[in-house]
Structures are given as structure tokens and as C-alpha cells.
Amino acid sequence: MIKQIIKRHFGDLHSSGEAAISPERFKQLHRKIVALMAVVMLIPLLFMAAINFYEYQTSLSKEIQDPLRVLINKTKNSIELFLAERASTVSLIASAYTFQDLSDERTLKRIFHVMQREFLGFIDLGLIDEKGVQVSYAGPYALKGKEYADQGWFQQVLLRGKYVSDVFLGYRKFPHVVIAVKHMADSGEYWVLRATIDTRQFDRIITSMGLEPESDAFLLNRQGVLQTDSNYYGKVLEKYPLAMPASSFEATVRPITDHLGRDVFLAYNFFPDADFVLMAVKPRSMALKTWYTVRGDLLGIFGLGVLGIFLVVSRMTGLMLRRMQESEASREIAFREMEHSQKLSSIGRLAAGVAHEVNNPLAIINEKAGLMKDIVSFKSDFPDKERFLGLIEAIIRSVERCRGITHRMLGFARRMEVKIEELDVNAILLETIGFLVNEARYRNVEIVHELDPTLSHIHSDQGQLQQVFLNVLNNSLQAVPDGGKIVVGTQNRDEETIAITVVDNGCGMSDETLSHIFEPFFTTKKKSGTGLGLSITYGIVKRLGGEIDVQSKLKEGTTMTFILPKHVKEGM
Numbered sequence: 272m273i274k275q276i277i278k279r280h281f282g283d284l285h286s287s288g289e290a291a292i293s294p295e296r297f298k299q300l301h302r303k304i305v306a307l308m309a310v311v312m313l314i315p316l317l318f319m320a321a322i323n324f325y326e327y328q329t330s331l332s333k334e335i336q337d338p339l340r341v342l343i344n345k346t347k348n349s350i351e352l353f354l355a356e357r358a359s360t361v362s363l364i365a366s367a368y369t370f371q372d373l374s375d376e377r378t379l380k381r382i383f384h385v386m387q388r389e390f391l392g393f394i395d396l397g398l399i400d401e402k403g404v405q406v407s408y409a410g411p412y413a414l415k416g417k418e419y420a421d422q423g424w425f426q427q428v429l430l431r432g433k434y435v436s437d438v439f440l441g442y443r444k445f446p447h448v449v450i451a452v453k454h455m456a457d458s459g460e461y462w463v464l465r466a467t468i469d470t471r472q473f474d475r476i477i478t479s480m481g482l483e484p485e486s487d488a489f490l491l492n493r494q495g496v497l498q499t500d501s502n503y504y505g506k507v508l509e510k511y512p513l514a515m516p517a518s519s520f521e522a523t524v525r526p527i528t529d530h531l532g533r534d535v536f537l538a539y540n541f542f543p544d545a546d547f548v549l550m551a552v553k554p555r556s557m558a559l560k561t562w563y564t565v566r567g568d569l570l571g572i573f574g575l576g577v578l579g580i581f582l583v584v585s586r587m588t589g590l591m592l593r594r595m596q597e598s599e600a601s602r603e604i605a606f607r608e609m610e611h612s613q614k615l616s617s618i619g620r621l622a623a624g625v626a627h628e629v630n631n632p633l634a635i636i637n638e639k640a641g642l643m644k645d646i647v648s649f650k651s652d653f654p655d656k657e658r659f660l661g662l663i664e665a666i667i668r669s670v671e672r673c674r675g676i677t678h679r680m681l682g683f684a685r686r687m688e689v690k691i692e693e694l695d696v697n698a699i700l701l702e703t704i705g706f707l708v709n710e711a712r713y714r715n716v717e718i719v720h721e722l723d724p725t726l727s728h729i730h731s732d733q734g735q736l737q738q739v740f741l742n743v744l745n746n747s748l749q750a751v752p753d754g755g756k757i758v759v760g761t762q763n764r765d766e767e768t769i770a771i772t773v774v775d776n777g778c779g780m781s782d783e784t785l786s787h788i789f790e791p792f793f794t795t796k797k798k799s800g801t802g803l804g805l806s807i808t809y810g811i812v813k814r815l816g817g818e819i820d821v822q823s824k825l826k827e828g829t830t831m832t833f834i835l836p837k838h839v840k841e842g843m
Contacts (some may be wrong), residue, residue: 281593288666304588305581312580336524336536339553343538344486344522345547349476349481353392354435354545357468358450360390361636362433363465365454373398376407376415391815393425393473394447399425399463399524410467412442419465428453430637437546438499439468439509445505446470470507473499480551488551491515510513515548526555571790629677633670640666691839694733696720696769700759703740709750711815714753721760726771729837735811736835741771742804744832750777750829764834771833780823788821 299546363372372378383396395410404421419425422486428434428451436449451465475486477499490498495511497504504512512530516539517525525843529552538551593752647653704718711718747757757772780788784795791807812819824828 277558286717288556301585302445305585305593306829308588309581309583310640312584313577316580318577320569320667333551336538337404337651339536339538339551340522343488343549343551344538346476346480346551347522347540347542349479349543350473350547350549351474351544352452353476354448354468357390357392357466358433358435358452360386361396361450361464361466362452362454365452365462368462370398370400370456370462373462374406376409379407381407386466386634391400392468394467396467397465399451399465401461401463405465414442417442421465424449424451424725435494435545438490440508444590469640470499482551482553483557485557486551486553488549488766491548491550493518493548493792503529503552506548520759549757553595556768571637575801607712630674630766633673633677637667637670642669679740690732690734691730692730692733694729694736695728696736696771696835697724700740700761700771703737703744704759706741711748711757714748714755716748716751716753717756719756719758721758723760723762725763726761727837729835729839730828731835731839735815737809739811741831746804747773747775747777747829750779751775752777767838768834768836771835774830776828779825779827779829781825785823 348694362771364386368382380395382838386393386396390561391582393413395408397414399407399419403418403422403425405414405417405419424434424436427793428742433452434449434451438446438448440446448468448470449465451463453461453463455461473490480488482488487502488506489504491511492498493515496514497507497509497511500506504514513527516525518535518541519539520541520543522538522540524536526534527537528534534555536553536555537727538553539548541548586717640663644660644667647656647659647663651657653659693725700749701720702724704720708718710716729831744757744759753758756776758772760772760774762770764770780795788805790806809819810831812835816839818834819833820832822827822832
């Protein structure tokens with residue numbers, strides 16, 4: 272099929288004449304080829320990206336919804352337990368005392384004071400006879416003699432034996448809940464013991480959920496009237512602005528868009544034995560914050576991939592058409608590319624040759640220095656012995672440094688393998704700082720060492736760690752002003768890891784910059800930076816099994832902490 276499309280659109284390239292090979296004709300053909308090849312390559316990529324996007328987001332949403340479902344279920348159980356304890360207390364008192372005992376207000380008040388002391392939330396307590404008249408009352412209001420026979424809650428308690436109301440104002444003029452219990456004496460006489468509960472206890476239970484500031488939790492009745500205050504949906508006894516969800520006695524979470532236009536996760540659970548519905552709302556943007564960060568990285572990589580595809584397709588198409596248009600120019604381009612490859616190969620061979628040639632005199636210098644060290648060490652009466660030993664050690668260290676340079680030069684000719692060995696991180700840091708000490712001294716920048724002398728040795732790759740430390744220290748040196756300060760510290764974090772911190776008092780970073788510092792090609796050094804230093808640093812630390820934490824404030828400075836494992840497996 273693709274072959275037929277190419278033949279139909281591009282078959283006339285083989286025709287003769289000026290029109291077939293005019294520059295304008297080749298530009299048109301170039302656009303068609305690029306479009307066709309891009310479509311063929313991008314459609315599968317877009318399809319795979321869409322599937323991965325959907326599957327990952329769905330999986331992450333489930334992981335976020337499960338804790339919210341558990342939290343709403345636990346809170347509902349706490350409220351049910353609270354109401355059940357109060358109802359049991361009222362029922363126990365109604366059963367433990369006779370009507371005559373409870374008719375005595377002194378006895379009723381004494382009982383009520385004990386209830387308040389042992390259980391939070393009770394406001395008052397009243398005894399109501401079978402005619403609906405309040406015979407005695409303990410509380411802050413003058414309710415003795417008040418008649419309730421015509422009120423709905425009184426009829427409910429007579430039918431059910433126990434009644435828990437939803438939140439209402441009533442005579443008290445503040446939100447409260449009524450718990451009423453009917454008790455039948457052996458003589459057939461019955462009465463109702465009625466207690467009022469302060470709804471602030473609901474607020475305390477909901478507050479204990481520990482939701483984030485952007486989230487919200489509240490209590491409703493089944494008619495959609497708020498039973499507690501909500502941060503976004505109204506005050507107590509106001510109408511809930513959204514439609515009530517379908518009844519469910521299991522904790523349910525579903526995504527919705529609220530009346531404020533926010534995309535949120537709505538979690539809710541209906542109470543089976545009370546006219547209440549507990550709801551919690553969490554913004555999806557906050558719940559999926561991790562996903563959005565990952566999505567940004569993925570979109571960035573995808574965008575770079577798409578851009579790379581278009582660049583490659585465009586370049587390949589241009590090369591092909593230019594070859595067809597002017598074979599001599601194509602041969603010249605091929606020759607230049609081959610010449611460039613040979614130059615790179617020659618550079619690699621030259622680097623290898625130079626490294627080997629330099630290593631030979633270095634070996635001689637190292638042997639002679641070692642011989643000098645042995646001679647000086649064995650002669651106890653050698654003049655200025657300590658001084659000469661120090662100079663010889665400096666020579667040996669310089670030789671080792673040159674060997675390291677030649678070792679890196681060999682990287683042009685062959686890939687260097689990771690070498691896991693036991694390392695003294697303090698020594699590596701001091702050696703790395705030595706590369707920058709001249710620049711720091713020139714700019715009067717103070718580099719303070721706070722290295723733990725008891726720091727455990729770790730098993731890792733020295734070259735990669737040195738690259739990480741050099742990148743970070745170089746960034747700090749560029750960030751601090753002349754006369755600034757950089758503090759490098761180490762410590763044993765736990766039995767498995769150590770921590771390295773680099774603190775500077777430089778320009779710092781904004782939250783926006785901080786969120787992108789590990790992205791490839793992101794840089795604030797518009798003229799000199801490539802945006803790869805911290806990205807490479809992050810990749811190395813991750814490969815070595817470590818973590819990076821960055822804390823920064825604009826115009827105050829930056830603290831970068833590396834958590835490294837004490838043991839890295841070979842092959843990482």
C-alpha cells in the first residue's frame with residue numbers, strides 16, 4: 272500500500288525535462304515525502320502514547336481513590352460510634368431509673384452532669400411523658416412543660432423506640448442533633464428520654480481526618496442539607512449546591528466537576544441507621560500532582576522524540592531529493608561525511624596513542640618516585656626527611672592524577688566500564704574541591720568542609736561520583752557571588768546510606784525553576800549552559816541507587832542533598 276502511494280505521488284521523479292527537476296517541484300515533493308513518512312512513523316507512536324497515558328492515569332487514579340475510600344469509611348464509622356455511644360447512654364439511663372426518679376429535676380440534673388463529664392457533646396436532657404409534655408429538664412434553657420406531641424420526631428420515637436434526628440435549629444437557635452429513647456415500664460406506662468447533642472463534635476471528628484487545605488469534608492442529610500460547615504459548598508443547614516449521588520452504604524469515590532468548575536474526586540458514604548451522608552472532596556489536580564509531574568516529563572520526551580522524527584525525516588528526505596537532483600553534490604556530501612567519520616576515528620586513535628605514550632614515562636616517574644620514597648624512608652638520618660617524603664607523595668599523587676587524565680582520554684577510543692570499589696567519599700570530595708580551589712580563591716569564595724571523620728566507606732564508582740560532585744560544586748560556585756560561601760558536609764544517615772550536602776548562599780531558585788532543574792536541556796544560563804549537567808547528575812545518582820533532594824529559595828541560596836547507598840551492585 273505504501274509502495275503504491277509512493278509510486279502514485281513520486282513516480283514522475285523519473286521523468287525527464289526541466290519541469291520534473293525544478294527547485295519548486297522538489298520542494299513540493301519534499302513536503303509530501305516528509306508528511307507521508309511522518310504519518311507512517313507517528314501514528315503507532317501516538318497510539319502507544321495514548322494507551323500508556325490512559326492506562327497509567329487509570330492506575331494512578333485507583334491508587335489515589337483507595338486511601339480516600341478508606342479514610343471516608345473510617346470517619347463514617349467514627350461518627351456512627353459517637354452517635355451509638357450517646358444513644359446507648361440515653362437508653363441506659365432510661366432503663367436504669369424509674370419515671371419518678373427522672374421526674375425529680377435534682378436527680379435528672381445530677382445524672383446530666385455525670386453524662387457531660389463522661390461524654391462530650393451533651394447539651395441538655397429532658398423527660399417527656401406519654402402525652403408529649405416535658406416533665407423535667409436539665410440544661411441551659413427553660414423547656415420544662417413544653418409539649419412535643421405534635422412534632423414529627425416524637426411520633427418517630429414512639430414508633431421506632433429510638434430516634435436520631437438530623438441537624439436543625441429549633442427552639443435553641445443553634446445547630447444540634449436530638450437523640451430520643453422510648454422506655455416501657457412493666458406496668459405498661461412509657462416515657463421518652465430526650466438528649467440534645469452539639470454538632471461541633473461532628474466538626475472535630477471531620478477535622479481529625481487530616482485532609483489537605485485544598486480538600487474538604489462535610490456531613491449532609493439525605494435531602495442534601497449541610498449538617499456541618501463546608502469550605503466550598505456552604506454553611507450548616509444550607510442546601511448542597513450539587514446533585515446528591517445515588518445511595519450507597521459502601522464508601523464510593525467518583526470524579527466530578529463541582530459548581531465552582533473544579534475537577535474533584537468526590538468520596539461519599541450513606542449511614543444505614545441515620546439520616547446522614549458523609550462526603551469528602553479532593554481536587555484531582557492535587558491528587559494527581561505526581562502524575563502531572565511525570566506527564567510533563569513524558570510529554571517533554573515525547574515532544575523531543577516527535578521533533579527528532581521530523582528532523583530526521585526532513586533531513587533524510589532532503590538528502591534523497593538532493594541526490595536525485597544533483598548526484599555530484601550528493602557524492603560530495605557523502606565524501607564529506609566519510610571524511611568527518613575518519614577524522615573522529617583518527618582523533619580516537621590519536622587519543623589512545625597519546626595516552627599510551629604518556630603512560631610509559633608516567634610509569635617510570637612513579638617507579639623512581641617510589642624508589643626515592645623507599646630510600647628516604649629507610650635512612651633514619653636523612654636530612655629534611657619529612658619534607659622530602661611530602662614532596663615525593665605530591666609527585667606520586669600528580670602521577671595518579673595524570674593517569675586519570677589519560678584514562679579519560681582512552682574513553683575517546685573505547686567505552687569505559689563502571690568499576691565498583693570501596694571508596695572514601697570524604698577523600699573524593701576533597702580531591703574534587705581541589706579542582707575548583709584556584710577559582711574559589713580568585714573570587715574570594717569560602718569553601719567550608721564539614722566532613723564527618725567517622726563516615727562509613729561505600730562501594731560505588733569513583734569516576735561517576737567525582738563527575739556528580741564536580742557538576743554540583745561547579746554549579747554552586749557559579750551561583751554564589753564573589754565573597755560567597757559554600758559548605759560541603761557528610762554524615763552517616765543510617766545503617767544502609769550516607770548523606771552528602773552542598774549548601775551555598777547564592778542566587779537560589781524559584782519554585783518554578785526548581786521543578787524543572789532535572790529536565791534535559793533546561794537551563795537558566797542562556798548563553799553558556801547546555802541544560803544537561805544536572806540531568807546527567809540525576810541519572811548517575813539514580814543508576815548508583817541514590818536519591819537527590821533540593822531545597823532552594825530565591826536570593827537566599829540552595830541546599831542539595833545526596834543520599835547514597837553504602838553498597839552498589841555490580842552492573843548497575
